[in-house]
Amino acid sequence: TKLLEEMEQFLRSETSVDFTFLPPWIDSPSLADDLNQDLADKLLNTINSIVAQPRAKQGAWYGTDASTFAAAGVPAVVFGPGSIAQAHTADEWIEIDQLRLASEIYYQFCTNPN
Numbered sequence: 001t002k003l004l005e006e007m008e009q010f011l012r013s014e015t016s017v018d019f020t021f022l023p024p025w026i027d028s029p030s031l032a033d034d035l036n037q038d039l040a041d042k043l044l045n046t047i048n049s050i051v052a053q054p055r056a057k058q059g060a061w062y063g064t065d066a067s068t069f070a071a072a073g074v075p076a077v078v079f080g081p082g083s084i085a086q087a088h089t090a091d092e093w094i095e096i097d098q099l100r101l102a103s104e105i106y107y108q109f110c111t112n113p114n
Helices: 002-014 033-050 066-071 096-111
Strands: none
Touching: 033 096
């Protein structure tokens, strides 16, 4: 809460716009690499063995249940077809090709012991 207070003070000192500062509505741990590194590396290797353009690990700005699993000691990663821009909207959709590609990645990830 001290950090939130400092953020609010800073924002108020930098602008003359009147605003209401609300606390975050998602309060969950971050999804760190320490526990999830091996799982993330295996998934990335699987992805890169299938897709034409190599991919890299990246962070996400949105909340997921994966951080809750990781906080409980269960390794977790976030991966799936589609774009977060279309996720959880009134007209959520993914392309069939993305679904097929993700299915192949899931299959290879789960059946390959490496």
